[in-house]
Amino acid sequence: MSAAAEGGWSVPQRLLAAATRLFADQGYDRTSVQEIVEAAGVTKGALYHYFGSKDDLLHEVYARVLRLQQERLDCFARSDAPVEKRLREAAADVVVTTIENLDDTKIFFRSMHHLGPEKLAQVRAERRRYHERFRALVEEGQRCGVFSSATPADLVVDYHFGSVHHLGAWYHAEGRLSAGEVAGHLADLLMRALRP
Amino acid sequence: MSAAAEGGWSVPQRLLAAATRLFADQGYDRTSVQEIVEAAGVTKGALYHYFGSKDDLLHEVYARVLRLQQERLDCFARSDAPVEKRLREAAADVVVTTIENLDDTKIFFRSMHHLGPEKLAQVRAERRRYHERFRALVEEGQRCGVFSSATPADLVVDYHFGSVHHLGAWYHAEGRLSAGEVAGHLADLLMRALRP
Amino acid sequence: MSAAAEGGWSVPQRLLAAATRLFADQGYDRTSVQEIVEAAGVTKGALYHYFGSKDDLLHEVYARVLRLQQERLDCFARSDAPVEKRLREAAADVVVTTIENLDDTKIFFRSMHHLGPEKLAQVRAERRRYHERFRALVEEGQRCGVFSSATPADLVVDYHFGSVHHLGAWYHAEGRLSAGEVAGHLADLLMRALRP
Amino acid sequence: MSAAAEGGWSVPQRLLAAATRLFADQGYDRTSVQEIVEAAGVTKGALYHYFGSKDDLLHEVYARVLRLQQERLDCFARSDAPVEKRLREAAADVVVTTIENLDDTKIFFRSMHHLGPEKLAQVRAERRRYHERFRALVEEGQRCGVFSSATPADLVVDYHFGSVHHLGAWYHAEGRLSAGEVAGHLADLLMRALRP
DNA sequence: AATGAATGAGAGTTCATTCAT
DNA sequence: CATGAATGAACTCTCATTCAT
Numbered sequence: 001m002s003a004a005a006e007g008g009w010s011v012p013q014r015l016l017a018a019a020t021r022l023f024a025d026q027g028y029d030r031t032s033v034q035e036i037v038e039a040a041g042v043t044k045g046a047l048y049h050y051f052g053s054k055d056d057l058l059h060e061v062y063a064r065v066l067r068l069q070q071e072r073l074d075c076f077a078r079s080d081a082p083v084e085k086r087l088r089e090a091a092a093d094v095v096v097t098t099i100e101n102l103d104d105t106k107i108f109f110r111s112m113h114h115l116g117p118e119k120l121a122q123v124r125a126e127r128r129r130y131h132e133r134f135r136a137l138v139e140e141g142q143r144c145g146v147f148s149s150a151t152p153a154d155l156v157v158d159y160h161f162g163s164v165h166h167l168g169a170w171y172h173a174e175g176r177l178s179a180g181e182v183a184g185h186l187a188d189l190l191m192r193a194l195r196p
Numbered sequence: 197m198s199a200a201a202e203g204g205w206s207v208p209q210r211l212l213a214a215a216t217r218l219f220a221d222q223g224y225d226r227t228s229v230q231e232i233v234e235a236a237g238v239t240k241g242a243l244y245h246y247f248g249s250k251d252d253l254l255h256e257v258y259a260r261v262l263r264l265q266q267e268r269l270d271c272f273a274r275s276d277a278p279v280e281k282r283l284r285e286a287a288a289d290v291v292v293t294t295i296e297n298l299d300d301t302k303i304f305f306r307s308m309h310h311l312g313p314e315k316l317a318q319v320r321a322e323r324r325r326y327h328e329r330f331r332a333l334v335e336e337g338q339r340c341g342v343f344s345s346a347t348p349a350d351l352v353v354d355y356h357f358g359s360v361h362h363l364g365a366w367y368h369a370e371g372r373l374s375a376g377e378v379a380g381h382l383a384d385l386l387m388r389a390l391r392p
Numbered sequence: 393m394s395a396a397a398e399g400g401w402s403v404p405q406r407l408l409a410a411a412t413r414l415f416a417d418q419g420y421d422r423t424s425v426q427e428i429v430e431a432a433g434v435t436k437g438a439l440y441h442y443f444g445s446k447d448d449l450l451h452e453v454y455a456r457v458l459r460l461q462q463e464r465l466d467c468f469a470r471s472d473a474p475v476e477k478r479l480r481e482a483a484a485d486v487v488v489t490t491i492e493n494l495d496d497t498k499i500f501f502r503s504m505h506h507l508g509p510e511k512l513a514q515v516r517a518e519r520r521r522y523h524e525r526f527r528a529l530v531e532e533g534q535r536c537g538v539f540s541s542a543t544p545a546d547l548v549v550d551y552h553f554g555s556v557h558h559l560g561a562w563y564h565a566e567g568r569l570s571a572g573e574v575a576g577h578l579a580d581l582l583m584r585a586l587r588p
Numbered sequence: 589m590s591a592a593a594e595g596g597w598s599v600p601q602r603l604l605a606a607a608t609r610l611f612a613d614q615g616y617d618r619t620s621v622q623e624i625v626e627a628a629g630v631t632k633g634a635l636y637h638y639f640g641s642k643d644d645l646l647h648e649v650y651a652r653v654l655r656l657q658q659e660r661l662d663c664f665a666r667s668d669a670p671v672e673k674r675l676r677e678a679a680a681d682v683v684v685t686t687i688e689n690l691d692d693t694k695i696f697f698r699s700m701h702h703l704g705p706e707k708l709a710q711v712r713a714e715r716r717r718y719h720e721r722f723r724a725l726v727e728e729g730q731r732c733g734v735f736s737s738a739t740p741a742d743l744v745v746d747y748h749f750g751s752v753h754h755l756g757a758w759y760h761a762e763g764r765l766s767a768g769e770v771a772g773h774l775a776d777l778l779m780r781a782l783r784p
Numbered sequence: 785a786a787t788g789a790a791t792g793a794g795a796g797t798t799c800a801t802t803c804a805t
Numbered sequence: 806c807a808t809g810a811a812t813g814a815a816c817t818c819t820c821a822t823t824c825a826t
Contacts (some may be wrong), residue, residue, distance in 0.1 A: 027310075031814080034816085046790055046799090048817095049788085050789090150388075151384060162358040162362030162363075163359060184267060185348070188346060188347060189347055194388075195391070441786065542775070542780075543776060547773050547777075550754060552751075553754065554750040556750070557748065584781045586780075620796085632812090633810090
């Protein structure tokens with residue numbers, strides 16, 4: 001009954017959803033715990049019953065994004081298609097999932113430095129694994145000769161992910177291009193830059 | 197005499213320098229006015245004598261970055277070299293000046309949303325002009341046929357600037373590559389992505 | 393079965409033991425109900441099933457101490473030994489039982505003011521009876537002339553009990569002196585101070 | 589002018605006085621910062637302008653008591669009177685000054701454990717020096733043979749100071765005995781207990 | 785008998801800003 | 806020009822207690 005109230009979501013789900021929206025809109029520091037609990041329709045005590053701190057909420061958002069992206073990338077990387085197809089699809093997919101979770105991603109890249117040291121280290125470690133898996137695809141293609149080796153693979157990865165992070169700064173759902181179209185274009189740019 | 201003290205810098209200069217370093221290291225919200233004045237070796241009264249508010253300090257940092265980048269871009273765009281040379285040099289130069297002013301740039305992209313509405317509008321307008329001038333170069337090349345038209349010019353610009361914004365997240369002065377080398381690689385990637 | 397678990401103690405006993413240790417170590421205000429129930433291995437609901445409030449736990453500790461001390465004193469006072477022997481034994485015994493229940497005694501003297509008014513009055517009344525019974529021994533000796541009458545009896549009692557309260561501040565079980573030795577010395581000091 | 593307001597006391601003095609009274613009446617934990625600033629007629633900001641924390645206020649009270657007692661004891665100990673006179677006067681004086689500063693002393697013995705670890709260590713070190721100076725007097729008399737050596741000197745000191753700490757529990761200014769009378773009696777008890 | 789989610793009031797602390805000097 | 810005392814509102818977080826289950 002009380003679970004059915006407020007849209008059938010549980011209290012921690014509602015809190016996480018409210019925090020995500022507010023953190024994305026206003027930034028972590030500019031969002032008060034009071035705003036979050038009001039948006040979720042609960043009291044402060046309830047928040048601290050489920051989350052140890054405001055920091056914890058942020059960490060939960062990160063965990064969700066990291067898990068999602070890691071799974072998608074694994075999926076593409078493990079395919080047995082030619083490496084250029086695998087990289088292209090991974091490069092496009094990270095754009096689509098970023099746009100589909102634009103709030104989470106905005107928070108991710110804007111508020112990461114607000115995490116405490118040990119949580120930050122953990123997030124960074126996961127992030128690094130993600131980057132390395134992506135870089136491995138680039139290096140594989142460079143070794144096979146299907147990609148140019150003119151640019152070090154890690155710079156290529158940073159180049160592409162730079163544009164992915166930047167999506168939050170300009171992409172709007174009501175804009176001219178759909179998520180898929182943007183993804184296609186950005187993946188194209190990457191593939192063309194890698195042509196030997 | 198007091199200007200000669202503390203390295204010969206004026207009080208407002210010292211305040212701005214201290215604020216820049218602290219904002220870049222800790223973020224705008226995490227930096228207190230008290231920290232700034234202590235780092236600058238003055239008192240709060242002095243800060244409020246020269247700057248209307250903490251917000252004003254942030255705005256000054258922005259103004260400095262915007263002015264610098266605008267000037268550099270104008271310089272390259274106005275040259276009468278072939279468009280591919282002009283774009284390549286502009287693309288590389290924005291990387292170098294970003295790295296040379298990495299603190300300012302970190303602040304720029306991380307704390308923009310802390311500005312009040314009217315200042316934000318002003319900054320965004322200047323930023324848009326900058327983007328458009330850059331885009332004009334891409335479009336000029338596309339019209340001439342020296343660049344591929346497969347990707348809309350504004351997406352190309354966002355792709356490149358994405359990687360520029362991202363520099364603050366990974367570039368370290370003590371790293372493997374010099375600013376010039378990174379700039380060369382990133383400009384290369386852009387030019388290769390634009391090959392017809 | 394659940395009584396046999398956790399060392400065969402009942403839930404209220406476990407709660408009282410946990411509360412006693414924590415109150416003595418950290419003080420009443422610094423100890424949260426959450427800590428108590430965790431230390432006792434039960435939940436908050438269980439605590440509030442057996443005790444009306446956190447205050448009640450404190451009161452139970454007091455009741456235990458008061459009952460114990462009252463009984464011991466009665467035992468010595470009712471003996472038909474000479475008054476100097478009765479007083480000496482009572483004075484030494486209160487030291488030993490205080491040391492043997494040092495946690496309870498620490499709480500008693502440090503947290504008494506946390507009780508509500510009516511419970512406080514009740515505790516103080518019992519405490520006063522205890523003092524008066526002790527004082528009666530001193531006065532009896534003074535009337536007989538075996539003790540000096542230079543100092544009013546109530547001051548003598550406060551003098552001795554002051555040192556008893558103070559035990560919690562310095563006595564450690566691992567120290568140089570056993571409880572019995574300390575008791576002997578303190579009782580000696582009292583008796584010597586009372587020599588005519 | 590603003591200094592003349594509120595009785596001519598400075599803001600930090602008023603805060604310290606208010607805190608002392610409230611800590612003595614209600615205990616440290618039961619006294620809120622809000623109560624203190626209201627009693628002092630200032631705002632919370634003012635309190636934190638002068639004191640780093642609520643803890644700091646407590647520490648200031650301690651520093652005042654410690655300084656006072658140390659000075660008085662030094663004064664008596666350095667005299668060239670016979671040791672029994674020096675000890676008697678010191679033992680009586682600590683009672684008088686304790687009664688004259690009963691609020692501070694209550695706080696001292698009841699709330700010491702609320703200090704943070706490093707401040708606590710500092711206070712304890714000063715306290716120990718005080719005890720040792722007192723003990724040295726007892727030992728000197730024991731060596732000369734004017735005091736009995738039946739009880740170890742440190743136990744004697746704890747015995748006396750126990751009764752001093754205890755004063756806060758029963759002494760009232762309106763009571764039967766003046767501070768000087770109580771001091772005389774307690775010093776008498778000590779000296780008689782030390783008779784060979 | 786026992787759970788644990790949820791409350792709501794209040795805790796200590798921070799901070800940008802003002803203003804008399 | 807510059808000081809620094811003082812403000813007042815907002816901040817994150819804690820906690821004893823209740824109640825439906």
